[in-house]
Amino acid sequence: xxxxxxxxxxxxxxxxxxxxxxxxxxxxxAPSKSTVRGITKIEIPSPGHTRVPYCDLLLEDEYxxxxxxxxxxxxxxxxxxxxxxxxxKKVAKSRTxxxxxxxxxxxxxxxxxxxxxxxxxxxxxxxxTARRALIKIDKxxxxxxxxxxxxxxxxxxxxxxxxxxxxxxDLVIEVLTEDMELKKEVFRELDNExxxxxIFATNTSSLSVTELSEVLKDPGRLxxxxxxxxxxxxxxxxxxxxxxxxxxxxxxxxxxxxELDKTPVITGDAPGFIVNRLLLIFLNEAIDKYSDGTSTxxxxxxxxxLGLNHPMGPLALSDLIGLDVCKAILDVLYEGYKDPKYKPxxxxxxxxxxxxxxxxxxxxxxxx
Amino acid sequence: MYVTGIGRTKFGTLxxxxxxxxxxxxxxxxxxxxxxIEDIGAVYVSNFIGGPSxxxxxxxxxVSSLLPELRLPIIRVETACAxxxxxxxxxxxxxxxxxxxxxxGVEKMSNATSSECSQNLGMAGDRMADQMQGxxxxxxxxxxxxxxxxxxxxxxxxxxxxxxxNHNNSRLNPLAHFSHKDVTLEMIKNAPVIASPxxxxxxxxxxxxxxxxxxxxxxxxxxxxxxxxxxxxTDHISLSHRKVHTSxxxxxxxxxxxxxxxxxxxxxxxIVEVHDCFTINELVxxxxxxxxxxxxxxxxxxxxxxxxxxxxxxxxxGGLKADGHPIGATGLAQVFEVTxxxxxxxxxxxxxxxxxxxTHNIGGVGGTAVVHILERRG
Numbered sequence: 184x185x186x187x188x189x190x191x192x193x194x195x196x197x198x199x200x201x202x203x204x205x206x207x208x209x210x211x212x213a214p215s216k217s218t219v220r221g222i223t224k225i226e227i228p229s230p231g232h233t234r235v236p237y238c239d240l241l242l243e244d245e246y247x248x249x250x251x252x253x254x255x256x257x258x259x260x261x262x263x264x265x266x267x268x269x270x271x272k273k274v275a276k277s278r279t280x281x282x283x284x285x286x287x288x289x290x291x292x293x294x295x296x297x298x299x300x301x302x303x304x305x306x307x308x309x310x311x312t313a314r315r316a317l318i319k320i321d322k323x324x325x326x327x328x329x330x331x332x333x334x335x336x337x338x339x340x341x342x343x344x345x346x347x348x349x350x351x352x353d354l355v356i357e358v359l360t361e362d363m364e365l366k367k368e369v370f371r372e373l374d375n376e377x378x379x380x381x382i383f384a385t386n387t388s389s390l391s392v393t394e395l396s397e398v399l400k401d402p403g404r405l406x407x408x409x410x411x412x413x414x415x416x417x418x419x420x421x422x423x424x425x426x427x428x429x430x431x432x433x434x435x436x437x438x439x440x441x442e443l444d445k446t447p448v449i450t451g452d453a454p455g456f457i458v459n460r461l462l463l464i465f466l467n468e469a470i471d472k473y474s475d476g477t478s479t480x481x482x483x484x485x486x487x488x489l490g491l492n493h494p495m496g497p498l499a500l501s502d503l504i505g506l507d508v509c510k511a512i513l514d515v516l517y518e519g520y521k522d523p524k525y526k527p528x529x530x531x532x533x534x535x536x537x538x539x540x541x542x543x544x545x546x547x548x549x550x551x
Numbered sequence: 552m553y554v555t556g557i558g559r560t561k562f563g564t565l566x567x568x569x570x571x572x573x574x575x576x577x578x579x580x581x582x583x584x585x586x587x588i589e590d591i592g593a594v595y596v597s598n599f600i601g602g603p604s605x606x607x608x609x610x611x612x613x614v615s616s617l618l619p620e621l622r623l624p625i626i627r628v629e630t631a632c633a634x635x636x637x638x639x640x641x642x643x644x645x646x647x648x649x650x651x652x653x654x655x656g657v658e659k660m661s662n663a664t665s666s667e668c669s670q671n672l673g674m675a676g677d678r679m680a681d682q683m684q685g686x687x688x689x690x691x692x693x694x695x696x697x698x699x700x701x702x703x704x705x706x707x708x709x710x711x712x713x714x715x716x717n718h719n720n721s722r723l724n725p726l727a728h729f730s731h732k733d734v735t736l737e738m739i740k741n742a743p744v745i746a747s748p749x750x751x752x753x754x755x756x757x758x759x760x761x762x763x764x765x766x767x768x769x770x771x772x773x774x775x776x777x778x779x780x781x782x783x784x785t786d787h788i789s790l791s792h793r794k795v796h797t798s799x800x801x802x803x804x805x806x807x808x809x810x811x812x813x814x815x816x817x818x819x820x821x822i823v824e825v826h827d828c829f830t831i832n833e834l835v836x837x838x839x840x841x842x843x844x845x846x847x848x849x850x851x852x853x854x855x856x857x858x859x860x861x862x863x864x865x866x867x868x869g870g871l872k873a874d875g876h877p878i879g880a881t882g883l884a885q886v887f888e889v890t891x892x893x894x895x896x897x898x899x900x901x902x903x904x905x906x907x908x909x910t911h912n913i914g915g916v917g918g919t920a921v922v923h924i925l926e927r928r929g
Contacts, residue, residue, distance in 0.1 A: 227745055332666060
């Protein structure tokens with residue numbers, strides 16, 4: 184951020200308000216774009232910057248002023264970039280992120296937030312769950328990080344059972360089970376504990392973000408932030424803009440996604456968003472195909488992995504997700520769109536009824 | 552004004568504590584000079600990251616503990632990596648009040664982990680503009696190197712030549728961090744990248760060490776070296792706050808003032824110590840000091856004009872690259888080397904007939920620059 188004296192055009196990089204040379208008013212310049220003039224790729228970690236490599240860019244704006252900007256993406260000299268939104272710059276200083284729910288997704292999100300340099304408050308009603316999540320993060324980091332760096336990352340995560348500790352959070356991400364009433368209750372409480380500037384996010388994969396937002400005093404501050412499992416590895420984040428979500432909140436969510444080294448996509452608040460709407464209809468179709476008895480499960484999966492270049496076939500994936508979960512999402516889609524194409528196929532319903540749920544029950548389309 | 556005594560410790564990963572290092576350097580400087588410790592009027596102590604690294608501030612009082620019963624005026628000076636020369640600059644001003652002033656610089660860096668050290672050194676950059684963006688110090692100078700390469704066609708091979716020369720010089724300096732280490736061009740070329748385009752051998756090491764200098768208003772012995780120029784200039788702390796990234800404006804300003812005070816031009820220099828915290832900065836320094844024209848430093852290095860037998864030998868002690876860079880001590884170690892050379896006491900690395908020397912000490916990425924000119928005419 185560059186500040187300039189309206190009278191003598193002297194410039195500062197701090198908000199000085201008045202010119203010490205001529206007592207003129209100092210105003211902030213608002214550049215809209217930057218050109219990459221220098222790039223260095225940094226290979227060694229330091230506290231707050233533990234994920235390497237990353238790039239630091241020397242950017243020149245249209246006024247001929249420069250700034251340093253950290254980036255996890257590759258850039259080229261001469262490339263034009265948009266100026267970073269002012270709001271994003273302000274909060275990039277030191278975000279405190281609250282994670283409500285310390286299950287698999289919660290601990291994954293907590294891990295990448297801490298690796299990015301955020302302060303993380305991880306909350307679970309059960310002390311044991313929060314404690315186990317910390318151990319899990321510790322283990323996950325041990326595989327990829329030196330002990331010294333790992334300790335530094337872990338020191339930024341605080342596990343707690345008290346929701347009121349969220350009062351200083353800049354962003355709270357709710358990662359609870361898909362239970363609308365439970366989520367509503369938690370957001371009502373969060374609304375009371377947090378400041379009026381806190382941004383709320385829900386990691387729901389199927390529930391209505393719009394409906395959830397209506398329990399908040401300011402529904403514009405809730406956005407869907409849908410991460411994928413395993414969080415540290417999957418590059419995608421779906422940002423769900425509810426009917427109420429403000430543009431500022433969406434921008435904020437985008438900045439966070441970029442800082443976490445994820446690629447955000449924006450979508451409206453309709454069942455399944457993008458990925459699950461497309462995926463489940465595909466899985467459902469694969470199960471239906473399997474039930475006609477002309478192909479083995481292995482052949483269907485082989486066809487998809489080799490013919491469509493998917494890393495995993497749809498039946499193996501259904502087993503991994505859990506057939507009950509697949510059916511539940513299809514039910515939500517069917518209910519939401521009232522379109523028979525989303526109706527869970529007969530075989531899927533039967534398997535779920537019999538308790539054949541995939542990996543977790545030891546049997547699905549494959550035996551485990 | 553004269554340098555009347557010099558002393559230092561070995562540089563490297565040392566077992567001594569910070570107070571022990573300070574004491575050794577002060578002892579050696581007093582021992583080297585005709586002045587007794589009781590004749591010292593004031594002490595300036597320079598140190599950069601003793602706070603975050605060693606959890607020791609109030610260093611002036613630590614020095615007082617090392618000089619029992621004297622209760623002298625002692626002040627700590629901090630200007631990042633230029634702390635040593637800045638303390639000398641202050642001490643020279645203090646000669647208007649005291650006949651003899653002692654300056655001691657120290658840094659204890661090896662106790663912190665390398666990651667902590669990166670963060671602590673980063674404090675020489677702007678908190679918001681640099682540190683928050685992860686611009687560790689090698690990255691500051693990596694950007695300078697990249698700009699220099701784009702503008703002047705300087706190559707990484709040129710930087711390798713700087714590292715190679717300085718490592719070779721350090722083999723002749725028994726107190727140097729790498730005095731024991733044989734380094735080949737191949738080792739330098741194949742070192743791991745730290746912040747592109749800079750690799751490990753472009754970076755000065757993490758060193759412990761201390762250096763001390765005694766200065767006096769009047770001449771005390773035939774070994775004294777005259778201080779003819781002393782100048783300090785500053786600039787924006789962040790590279791990104793400046794428009795030019797291939798030179799350090801503060802160094803140009805400080806050297807111009809120092810030349811004027813001494814009444815000399817760069818052509819008169821016989822020996823120069825520059826702040827090669829990263830190899831690229833030795834090239835930038837040569838241009839900022841007017842030793843060569845902008846963009847020509849690479850040619851000088853290729854033609855070996857800065858080696859001990861060259862036109863203007865640079866960093867005969869190994870420089871920050873190979874003598875070591877215990878931050879608070881560095882500027883004073885440069886004065887130690889120039890004084891040693893001008894006295895003709897540099898042994899194997901002696902530059903024949905050296906009469907005029909210069910030290911160039913930089914804080915951060917040029918936020919502070921201090922230049923001193925020393926003379927001893929034969």
